[in-house]
Amino acid sequence: MANETPRTSVQTTGHVWDGDLQEYNNPLPAWWIYGFYITVAFAVIYWIIYPSWPFGKGFLPGVNSITYVNAEGKEESWHWNTRAKLLKETQDAAAIQKPYYDKIASLSYEQISKDPELSSFVLSAGKAIFSDNCAPCHQAGGQGKIGHFPNLTDDDWLYGGSFDKIHESILKGRRGYMPPFAEALEPAQIDALAHYVLSLSGQKAEPAKAAEGNKLFHSQTAACYYCHGDDAKGRPIIGSANLTDKVWLWADVPGARDDAARVAAVRQVIANGLNRGVMPAWEGRLKPEQIKLLTVYVHELGGGK
């Protein structure tokens, strides 16, 4: 092998390493060369059209421009850049949605939910707004999370499930509050109340303790009836819970392992109270027509009244 001569007629670079290693001096392939020239030409065209070379305190803006509508409602052009492009695209998309939002703004809630075309817009646009703003707490399907965030798909509403009440909740937010009773009541009294509260919705409870809890509930000592009502069905005007249904938010009764754990879950709420039920206000974050659309969407999740 060592003395073999090159098998082609291509010239070598002239170097010889280690006595026999040589290097061919092939020209670059024509397709590659012309491809390279095309990229150079492309770059020059690109410099002319788009913002490119910096010089001094500025740069070449390019001849391409984007026309958008400014805050005064007049058309205005600026050299091509991604921010101008975004502004233009946002305005174009808003123009497509505008007929729907105009209708939503002018019609009543009932009319919106009965109009098939608007309903499908509410479903698709509402899903996007809900996913971004509501789902982190109320979960993707609106099912909420026991112990933290209310379920929006059932027909149990702390603050009312009518269109107007849902709208109010979204617009202004809510702040749930229940005072802690750990200091005001004896542990035995809290225990009795817990048994009574469980008995209200048909859960297993010791009758003697439940009877005592019943008395306490309606007494001035604990005064539970003050917020939850004489019938314990809650008062939507202040957001106090209905204790007679089997829907639980703060006390994880359905998830409790046994009877003792169920009592403990209720007792914990009575003892510590609640100061966490914060629903943020969306006024200012979302546009009025978006909030109206969201109202219909949440109402249609299943539990609207």
Next chain:
Amino acid sequence: MFKFKHENLETNAGILLVATMLAISIGGLVEIAPLFMIDSTMEKVDGVRPYTPLEQRGRDIYIREGCYTCHSQMIRPFRDEQLRYGHYSLASESKYDHPFQWGSKRTGPDLARVGGKYSNEWHVQHLIKPTSVVPESVMPNYPWLLTTPLNYADIGDRMRALRITGVPYSANAEEYQRNVAQFGEAVAKTLHIPDAQKNLVAQAQEGNYDGDRTNVTEMDALVAYLQVLGTMVDFRQYKPEDLVKYR
């Protein structure tokens, strides 16, 4: 006359070295260097201020826990990003970040405007166990944040280090007055290094980020930091086309 031949370059290590350095510095020269000269690089907007001591410690924890490996803090000017994350990020919004947390890897969502989007309660639950509020989440649990007391003994040193990089924390009365003029008195007070520990504890107690006012935990700091992200500039003050013209 000297005639340039490729062979001269390839057979002379010194010339090859210099020529290589020249070639690779072109990228930096045309892409980075002009940004220091061009007038419109930094938008002139109000409201951007250095982090308070508590927020700054939260930022340190954000970096310590490696949040940046999955979360970016840079909303690009695209419509899909604007719909999901909010207004695109401005250069001036990270001018006091050392190092900035822009990132380019999004396993989780962008956090540049996460401030004020969720309640403190949500953040606490989410950091303890993300799947408790986002079932499909792949984010790890960070339960120790709630139980670990925040070490803030060295907050003064941390602020002094940032001051060297140009963050306007004040170390003396003269600098404090400069901050009062630039940021107003309420903000200037939080930037004063000698009062850093006092301010940190006060903010943690007032903000009650982790739901327990009696202690200052790492959770307090991290939630305080997350809640301020992207909230400093009030975009209602600016017409969209004004920001377009900074490019």
